[in-house]
Amino acid sequence: MNARAPAPALARAPADVVGAVVRPEIRALSAYAVAKAEGLIKLDAMENPFPLPEALRAKIAEAVAAVPVNRYPDGGADALKAALRHSIGLTDAAGLILGNGSDELIAIITVALAKPGAVMLAPEPSFVMYRMNALYAGMRFVGVPLEAGFALDTGAMLAAIDEHRPALIFLAYPNNPTGNLFPAADIERILRAAPGLVVLDEAYYAFADASFLPRIAEFPNLLVLRTVSKIGMAGLRLGYAVAAPEWTDELNKVRQPYNLNALTQVVAPVLLAERGLLAEQAGILKSERGRLNAALAALPGVTVFPTQTNFVLARFPDAPRAFAGLRAAGILVKSLHGWHPLLEHCLRITVGTPAENDALLAALTQLH
Numbered sequence: 618m619n620a621r622a623p624a625p626a627l628a629r630a631p632a633d634v635v636g637a638v639v640r641p642e643i644r645a646l647s648a649y650a651v652a653k654a655e656g657l658i659k660l661d662a663m664e665n666p667f668p669l670p671e672a673l674r675a676k677i678a679e680a681v682a683a684v685p686v687n688r689y690p691d692g693g694a695d696a697l698k699a700a701l702r703h704s705i706g707l708t709d710a711a712g713l714i715l716g717n718g719s720d721e722l723i724a725i726i727t728v729a730l731a732k733p734g735a736v737m738l739a740p741e742p743s744f745v746m747y748r749m750n751a752l753y754a755g756m757r758f759v760g761v762p763l764e765a766g767f768a769l770d771t772g773a774m775l776a777a778i779d780e781h782r783p784a785l786i787f788l789a790y791p792n793n794p795t796g797n798l799f800p801a802a803d804i805e806r807i808l809r810a811a812p813g814l815v816v817l818d819e820a821y822y823a824f825a826d827a828s829f830l831p832r833i834a835e836f837p838n839l840l841v842l843r844t845v846s847k848i849g850m851a852g853l854r855l856g857y858a859v860a861a862p863e864w865t866d867e868l869n870k871v872r873q874p875y876n877l878n879a880l881t882q883v884v885a886p887v888l889l890a891e892r893g894l895l896a897e898q899a900g901i902l903k904s905e906r907g908r909l910n911a912a913l914a915a916l917p918g919v920t921v922f923p924t925q926t927n928f929v930l931a932r933f934p935d936a937p938r939a940f941a942g943l944r945a946a947g948i949l950v951k952s953l954h955g956w957h958p959l960l961e962h963c964l965r966i967t968v969g970t971p972a973e974n975d976a977l978l979a980a981l982t983q984l985h
């Protein structure tokens with residue numbers, strides 16, 4: 618090997634120029650920090666904890682090997698869309714748009730609706746990317762606080778809709794990070810009162826007792842957003858939105874031409890076809906969730922909140938201490954302490970495999 622020439626000193630961007638051209642609201646942000654989890658039991662990001670069976674890995678390897686990666690992917694992702702429609706029982710009459718994760722769809726929806734002066738409304742605390750995308754797109758964000766036990770304050774939501782006439786409402790159904798499912802009757806009232814688009818973000822649908830997807834035709838201003846991230850495909854980055862075609866046609870104009878990469882397009886249909894496996898895993902996680910909830914609630918001073926997701930939200934006497942103790946025991950969870958006044962001393966714990974959950978409970982019992 619030839620010896621490399623020494624690298625020239627890196628030119629530095631002058632701070633005054635960066636400061637002059639980057640938007641002040643972007644300058645004020647910190648980049649989203651993803652915790653490093655090497656060597657840890659990872660219970661921080663609502664992933665499905667089960668590795669793929671060997672036979673399925675081989676099937677995926679075969680599908681991936683046949684992908685012409687020198688070519689752009691199918692811009693319309695037609696085969697994947699057909700597989701998805703089949704998998705969720707969606708007729709061709711409903712509009713469907715795919716995203717590089719539902720995160721990208723949140724961005725697409727926001728950019729498309731961010732007219733000067735337009736408002737995005739959402740309860741808080743909820744998924745932080747709603748507020749962040751409002752900021753990125755220059756939309757005014759109105760947050761409506763949840764009640765103390767994380768119930769939706771429907772009266773306050775309706776009053777805020779009346780006052781601010783939001784172009785866009787986001788409701789996570791069930792909610793992240795609180796885990797609860799708002800009552801369907803309250804969602805209906807919001808849908809009827811909203812002057813614009815209402816996004817029901819069903820990221821956790823696989824673990825919840827209710828969904829508005831079968832009711833999409835009933836509400837012309839409803840968009841149901843989903844992701845495959847929580848059912849075992851977080852690494853593929855695939856989200857989808859279902860709504861009247863009048864909405865998805867407009868959103869499609871904002872979508873980047875090749876937003877779904879070729880590997881995701883071939884792998885996702887293989888996994889979506891594994892209905893039995895996906896349902897079995899969701900079933901195990903739901904039953905493990907019940908076990909975790911009960912065991913956490915039995916710890917002195919710990920309050921556990923109702924959840925219809927694949928995570929459990931619990932308030933500890935001293936969340937930073939519990940977080941650090943778990944970390945020292947090799948377990949990574951998410952601390953929400955300091956995120957929002959309603960989340961003081963709360964940890965969000967993703968439901969893991971039975972063995973991972975045993976390790977979590979053993980570590981917490983030791984700490985208490």
Ligand SMILES: Cc1ncc(COP(=O)(O)O)c(C=O)c1O
Binds near residue numbers: 793820851
């Ligand atoms: C409510 C909600 N919506 C959307 C997302 C983003 O999911 P994706 O992995 O599809 O970008 C998450 C991820 O945690 C979430 O909790």
